[in-house]
Structure formats: structure tokens, C-alpha cells
Amino acid sequence: MRSALGGGLGLQLELHFSAMQKTMDPYDAPESTPRQHPSCSLKEYFLAATPLQRRLESVRKQATSFVPTPPRRRIPQRSQLQEDVDPQKVAFLLHKQWTLYSLTPLYKFSYTNLKEYSRLLSAFITAEKQKGLAVEVGEDCNIKVVFSTLLGVKGTQSDPEAVLVQILSKPQLPSEDREAKALWTGWFCCVFGDGLLETVSEDFTCLPLFLANGAESNTAIIGTWFQKTFDCYFSPLAINAFNLSWMAAMWTACKMDRYVAATEFLWSVPCSPQSLDISYAIHPEDAKALWDSVHRTPGEVTQEEVDLFMDCLSSHFYRHFRIHLSATRLVRVSTSVASAHTDGKIKIICHKYLIGVLAYLTELAIFQIE
């Protein structure tokens, strides 16, 4: 139904009594929220000389500030992409659902050895898939692993280049001219990861955000190989409701030439035996209008604004349906920029704001590994 009420806010309500989704709230546990890391002061730099000490300093500092000054983040700006970016590769990253992971720094990863890694990883995958059989490092039966860099997918010059890993199925017959089909894709990136970069030595490569698309079993095999080879650690990166609200606000704030999708929120009511999902869709222009009315500081988003934005949405909802959304849990946000699910799944839609979205995700990943 579409309600005509509500001062310019077109609103759609759907109530799903979904039997499929029985997920209860995994985020009931209080979680501290990520915050921006103040750059090391000069004094600190001298006191804490080695990377490990700097790392500890930052951990202590982070844990100390339980009541942070309200974080501010920049609204993603258009065309932050570097110039040398390959548009084809970027297009390849869009409109796909990626599962997010955080990743600790890679030890002795070298950009000059990508070919070698392709060879070793493909041997490893073959070996894993045919456990117990003799397999030799070298060419394989039917898969091909390709490592490549995603030039330009980074925030600053000091960010390391993003790395793309693809598993392609080889055509069965050499004569076949078909293009190799991608069975699995994953990429590692670091966008505005200065805080993390400061705290590791040069033996490490910081690519804290890992995004995977493809069979989970493949992700597991490749993750295991990376963990074994570069002594790193993957953990699933979930996005809690707090961060989803931030995403909603920041993405609504983005200037768009053309909206391709409605701004939609999915709230979940943890009730037994089946959870109740409330989908709340707003026309993107209405959402933008609401945002503009709560937005004060130009170019930035503050915690108060985020809270206010979400409060407005829920009070509007309450006026019509007498349901307190604050008592439910936000599980998904989708906008024309990107959509994110609390399970740690993301789909980036807008090419212009790719870097902005990645910057926030990198921040979340860094927060998780600290």
C-alpha cells in the first residue's frame, strides 16, 4: 500500500511473515562502535617507536575512549577514483553481491610474485579438491587461477594496490573459443587505511577488506591458502545495525544524477517461532529531502544527524502503523548507491561512489582486526 499521508514522504509498507528467515538477533551483545583513529601525536611517535608498540598504543587508546567525541565522516564524493583505473574492471565489481571479510596484514606478500601465486594457489585448490591424490605443482586439470591488481582502487597514494583473484574454468577442449567462465572471484583492498598502515612494518601488506563472490567452499579453500601462505587471518565482517544506519545516512546524502532504486530498509522483529520482517521503502528523492532537512554540516555526516535521520523515519512509521521501529532491528539497507545486509553482504551499484563505500567498509574491517 502506498500512503498519501506524511508530509511528502511516500511510504510503502510490507510486512513479511517469513518462515524462511528464522534469524534471531546476533547483535544483541553490546558492541562498541568503530571510531576514527586520531593520528599519532608526535610525542607518541617517539615513545612508541616500533610498529608493535604503536599498534598497542592504538589499541589501548581505542579501548580507553569509550565515550568518543561524536564521529564525523565525510560524505562520499564523486570521482575519488584514481585516474589510472580500469573502467572494465571496476564495472566488474559493481552489481555483484560480495561477502565481506576482514583480514589481518599479509606477511611477505609481494606484488611482483602474482604469477607465482597463481600457480601455487591453483595447485593448492586442485589438491584440496582431490584430497588424497598425488598432485604436482604445475598446470592443472580444469581450473585456472588469475591474480591481478585493481589499479586505482584506493584512497590515498599510500594505500596498497587492490588485488583481484579469480578462479576461471578452463574450456574442456583447447579448440573451444569460449571465454573462460569465472567460478569464483575475490578481491582485497584498502581504501584510506592510514591508521592501520602506520602500525605495521614493511614486511606486511595491509589489505584489510576482502570481498568474495562465489561458492563458499572455494572461499574457504582460498582463505586457507592465504592464511597458510601469508600468515593472515580472515574473519567474517558483519555489519551491525548501528553501522547500517550510518550507511543509510551517508548513502542517502550522496548526490545522484539518477536514482535507480528505492531507498529501502528491512527491519526484523525477533519473535518466535518465525521472525517478522518489516520492509520500509521510500522514494529516494523523499529520503534525500528528509536528509537535507536534518543535515547541518556541509560535506560531513555526524552522529547526531544519523540518529536524527533514523528517528524521523521511525517516528513517521509510528504515526501510521503504531509500530516502534526502535524496538526492532535494522538488518538491511539498500539505496541507489549500494545495499548492505547485516550478515556482511554488500552490493555496490553506483560507480561514482565505489571508493566512498569501500572507505567505510575498510574502516569497519580495520576496526574489527584491531
Next chain:
Amino acid sequence: MHAVMMPQKTGKNYQAQNRPSQGSSSYQTNLSACEVKQKPSDSKENNPMQDDEHADDQDGDVLQIAMEYFEKDPIRSLRSKDKILEKHLITVENVAWKNGLAPETIDILLNVALSGRFGNAVNTRILKCLIPATLISEDSVVKAVSWLCVGKCSGSTKVLFYRWLIAMFDFIDHKEQINLLYGFFFASLQDDVLCPYVCHLLYLLTKKENVKPFRVRKLLDLQAKMGMQPHLQALLSVYKFFVPTLISVSLPVRKKIYFKNSENLWKTALLAVRQRNQGLCPEPRKLMLGPANIRPLKRKWNSHSIIPVLNSSSHTTECGKKEMNLSEYLSSSGSLPLEQLQRFPQLLENIHCLELPSQMGSVLNNSLLLHYINCIRDESVLLRLYHWLSQTLQEECVWYKVNNYENGKEFASFLDTIIRAESFLHEGFYSCEAFLYKSLPLWDGFCCRSQVLQLVSWIPFNNFSEMKPLLFDHLAHLFFTSTIYFKCSIIESLKELLQNWLLWLSKDIHVKPVTDSPLDTSLCESMNSVFKLVHYVGWLSTIGMRLESNSTFLMHFILDFFETACDIYLIYNLPLVVLFPRAIFYSALFTLDASILNQLCYIMHRYHKNLTAAKKNELIQKAKSKLSFSSKTYKEFNCCLTTMVGCLWTSKPFKKGIRFSPETLEKLGVEEHKRSLNLVYHSSLLGYAVSFLLQDFIETLTELNIILVLGTLQKLLYLIGERATLLLLC
């Protein structure tokens, strides 16, 4: 051939394993992998991992009987349909699949299976259940191979034996002697049925020195005779790999699967053995699919254990050269692979050329590598360990995520491993510190309690004021709201924390001589932190004693803490003396328990010694030291001491410290308050007084005496009443 005598008690006692073998020198003594880490899993012994040890005992006994049957009864074996045989076979099978078999059991059974005493069916059954508990002795294999030469076993048994050998190859403790039989195995290639299996075995066994021109010729002949067989190609490719010059035939590159999977007969059993060898509980891992766990992916990723398996690093080869040459890598002898590192002397000899593990987390399970980690100060090593440990703790922590309590046991044992490593190194890990900061606010004070408190005691030395809001405030909340036992454990772990800090500081102060001023200020800061810690514990204790209504039990733990705290100056050589709070002093002084009074006196005595020594030193090097003790401390101590002496000795209490006006005392009706707290009448010593009276007078017990004794007792009881009133006032 050696007599195979494997040590029965493997693993449980590290010392015992390192003991040189006693008795005959022909014993197999180098049981390689057992020495690093191994669970006692000899099926004849109690298996501590099992819940029902009793049932296991029985298993062991029955197996013992079965083994005796197989070992010593060659005559009856003719009747293979025998019921007894069946019974024993079932026993062996059960034990084998449940716990695996000990090396010597495998030795006996291999003997039986290959000597041809029974029929084919029995031999097959025996071979199928030859699952090692942990390892297989090389000698057993060599003996078994010698049976093959006798020609008593059938072709199918031989095939099964080879398949078994291939499947269990990784569990054989040594391979040198087996490699000596290379020629024998190679000759078996003639046998068309055995050929594929022998090829596989040789594929696993071949070393560079085994590749000889005549063997290559033979293989090529065979290939010419039998056609392009995948197993022969596999062996040829290995040969070509080692000595490319000898083999000019081109081998197809595409085909990489040479062998049929021959281990599938034992697949599940092998998994269990691997888990056992990694020191894991054999119980099946539960997969968490609870609704709260969004993605239990990690479980699937690191399916075996939390702590990664020890593997040599591959960076040297991977990143050093562009093109990795495997043969070069295999034949290189420059560095020592970690898998070969078994003993401490080995570590010392190879410390310069040790390869670090590919995953730093694996050092937790290896005491030798912990030594190594401790003495190298390589930042990247520590960072790798730091990152891994932080993430693992965060991911595994059971109270971090809702409904994650199923893995509590596993998490607890992981924490135990960490604590073992920490106490081995006498050093806390920074990751654990960060973990405590993050997780302690969410902790219920119950889950993994002893582990968490031990982690607290290993927190590296740190600025107390910074740590207080992160850790100690949360700990205080838990302290106030929990049972007396929890209070005691917290005080105890704080005592250990204090000891660790003091040890670390006293070591540190000796490294850096206190000469220049910046170090002096840092020392001041450190001392300030220690001071605040002691002060904090004093504060906790005061409130704790009030909450637990002066519990003697809690008091013991508190005084234990102050026994460490009072000796900082003399024992740890650090310029600090912190007194305990007055409340603790008074409740210890007016205690009902003699041992507490005793402990208090000891602490006062040590305080006295420390303060005197400090004063003396201060006079000597007054100019140099900035760290003078405030006169307040001395005054405070003097006051306590006067009160104590006044109460216990001179019978003049309440002249200093707590004072009562005579009117108050009169009002209370306490007349003889002066004597009531001295050594003779002190209520904590009442028991001794009574027993003294009874002992002395019991022999000459006359009526007069009885009256006297009763009178004294009455007086004592009266005094206790008075003392109680006084205590209320304090």
C-alpha cells in the same frame, strides 16, 4: 632386526620421554614425533581423554588377552573358524576404531596377518583395522616386508598390505630403513597386480639418491611392455623431477592424477588419527548452526583445530626466487625445517638457520619454538603472532557472540594453551591484554573463570591509571557482586599480577642503571603504577571484608597479597613501600583466627625491615635518589605498630590510632579493656590458652583447681564479650 619396544607411556610426561632408554641398546629409542607433543593414547592404558576410564580399562584388559592369543598361540590358529578367534578379532577391531592401536600391537598384528597363519578373510580383517593410535614403528614395517619375501601370504593380502602402507605412510615414525628396502620394492614392480601400488609407494618413498640409470631403464622397459600406465608415469615424473637429465621421454603434463585413491578404506580413521596427533579431543567437532551465528564459515576453514599446524615457512623459496625449483628446494640443506626440530640441543645448533613457521600461531603448542620466540626480538614475528592471536581470541570468545556457548570447552582449552605458553615464557602476550580490554566488560564472571583470571595475572606491566577504566573497574564490579570464592580468586590473581609486574620491573631496572634523569622519571611512573595497584587491591579488600562480614577465608587471601606487597623493597629491590589500609590492619588485629594474627605479625615485621632498609639507603645516597619515601608512610606504619604493640604486648591499647574517651568505654561497660587484647587474653589465642590450662591442670585436677580453671575460663569468655563490643566500635 631390532626388538620393537616402544615406550608405553608416551606423551604424558615430557621428562620421561627425554630420558635415555634404559636397558638394551637395540631398543628403538627415537620416537620422533612423540617427543614434541603427544597424547597418551595407548589403548592398553587409561585414556584420560575418555570420560569413562573404567570402560577403557576393560577394553585394555580384553585387548591384552586378545594380543596374547594372537602372539602365542600358533597351533590353535589352524582352526580359523574358532569362536575365540572371532571374539578376539572383534575386540581388536573395536579398540582400533575407537582409540587406535599402540605401535607394539600393530607390530604383533602385522606379523600375524602376513605370516599366513590364518586364512585370507582373517588377514584382511586384521589389516583393515590396523589403525595407529598415533604412530607406526618403522621396524614393524620392515619386519612385515620381510614376510612378503617368504611368500606365505596371498596376492590379495599383499595388495591390501601395500594399500595400507600407502595410506599410513605419514604415520610411520621413520623412513630411513624403509628407504633401504627401495631395491626390494622396486623389484616388486614385476608383479602386474602389485605394480600400481608399488608405484605409488615408490612415488612417496623416492629420494634423489634412489634415482639410478638402471632403474630408469627398467621403468622405461615396463612402460614399453605395459603401455602408458598412469602409475608408471607418476614414478617416471618423480624421477625426471629429481634427475631431469636421465629421462628424455616426454611425459604428458596435463594428466596429474596418477593414483586411485587407495586410502579411502581408512579415510575416517585417518582423520581421527590426525586429530589425535594434533592433540585434540577425539570427539567430533560440533558445527554451530545456531541462529545467532551468522556464518560458521571459520569452522569449515580451519577444520582441525584453533591453533594451526606447525609448518615450515615457504617464503624463502616462494619469494626469494622467481621460479621455484622444487628439486633444488628438496635437496637444499641450508636450513632446518621445523618438522625436524625435536630437541633443545638441536635448537641450539640450528638457531641461526631455523625456518620460521608459516603460521606463527603454531608456536603456542611447541615449547622449543617458544624458547626461540622468546630470544629473538624480531618485530614482524611478534606482530604476526599478535594479529593471529587477537583475531583468534576475538573469533573464538564464547561470550562475545550470543548463543556461542557450545564451544566453551574448546575455548577454555585454547585459553589454557595460551596460559601455558605465557607461564612458560614468564611473559604475557599483548593480544591477551587487548582481548581482556575488549571482552571483560561483557564477561559474566562465570564462563572460563579460572582461565580469564589467569590471563589477568599475565597482563604485561602497564600504566595503571590507563588500565583502570578498561579493566580494573569492570573487575571491581564483578568482585562486589560475586560470591566469596570469586572474591578470593580475584585477590589471588591480582597477587600474581603484582608478582609478575614486580619481577618484570626488577629485571628491567637491572638492565637499565638508574643514572640519568629521564629513566628516573619513568621509574617514578612505574612505581606509581605499582603503588596504585596495591592501593586498588587495598580498596577492594576493605569493601570485600565489609561485604563478607570479616570472613577469615577472604582475609587469608588479602594478607597473602600484602605479604607480597610488603616486601617490594627488599625482595624485588624496587624503591617502594605501600602500607595496607587501616581497615585491613584492624580487622586482622582483632581477628578470631590465630593464623591471621600470625600472618599480620609477619607482615608487620617485613614492613619494618623494608622501611628500615629504605631509610638506611636513603641516608647513604640522599643526593642521588629522587625516590624518597614520604614521611607519611613512616608515620602511618609507626602508628600501626604502636597500636599493635599497645594491644598485644604492653596492654595499653587505643593510645594512638583509634582512640576512645574513658567516658565512652565506661558507657559500654567495658572495664578491663586494657588487658583484654594482649597476648594472654587475645581472642584469637583463646584456643591456645584453654588448651594450655587443660593440659597443665588436668593431671593435678583437684576440686580447687577446677574452680580455678572454671573461673579463668569464665573470665576469658567475659573478655571476649568486651572485645566484641570494642570491635563494633572500631
